[in-house]
Amino acid sequence: MKTEEYKSIEDLLDRFFEGRTSNEEERVLYEFFARPDIPAHLERYREVFGYFESGIALDFSETPELRLPAKESSNKRKIGWAIAVCVAASLLLFLVNQLFMGTEEVINPYEGSYIVRNGCVVTDLDRIQPEIEAIYQAAEAAEKEADLLLCDKNERKFISGMADRQVKENYQSLLRSVQDDRLRKEIKNILDSDE
Structure with a gap:
């Protein structure tokens, strides 16, 4: 009978990790892993179900409220990106201008002139x-x-x-x-x- 029970527990484990177990089936798993006589090949799951059982049993009304830092509004973020893009584009135009305009040679109006x-x-x-x-x-x-x-x-x-x-x-x-x-x-x- 124990082998059939272990086989059933193994099937429930597969379904549990696939997210297809009901609340009743999960309760069966919690009760199974709370017992002291678990086969060695299933012992590795004891800690996982111990956490789920103790984590779920906690009363969250007693824990301090944790607040996540407020996210910047998406408009501020968009404006920031727009400014960054404008600055980058301006810098790029300036560099291109310097590249092409800076290499211009001084033109001498008398170049090519001669006297006989x-x-x-x-x-x-x-x-x-x-x-x-x-x-x-x-x-x-x-x-x-x-x-x-x-x-x-x-x-x-x-x-x-x-x-x-x-x-x-x-x-x-x-x-x-x-x-x-x-x-x-x-x-x-x-x-x-x-x-």
Whole structure:
């Protein structure tokens, strides 16, 4: 009979560890492992069921209340991640910018320039750069002088046009003031012949 009981206990153990036992079957297991005469091959389970029996029998109202630390709200966590991602992206953009923009060479506007002196081509920038700058300054000065001359010419033309208008107005006024037709024609012929 003991062998059948042990076989039944072994079946209950399998079901227990698979989570398929009822409360009554578990009570049978607890009572079995509480006895002093257990076969050696089942002795290893005594401590497990002793814990379950004593752990379940505890009155939890007497134990102090344990509180878990409050979790941060998920919104704070999301905001924290968003800030971290933004900082990482900014840092990455800064590093990429430094990588590509920092390697740019200084461009010399005179690079590739040359001067022909006595049939020889001179390409040494240290020797020709002062001459190129002098030519550039002379060109700027000539451009300024041309602008001044153009302004002066336009100004004279404007003044001349104003004088011509004044002369024409005086001419018209003179002709209107003469009452005699024959005399008016004669004055007109004299003034028109001077132009």
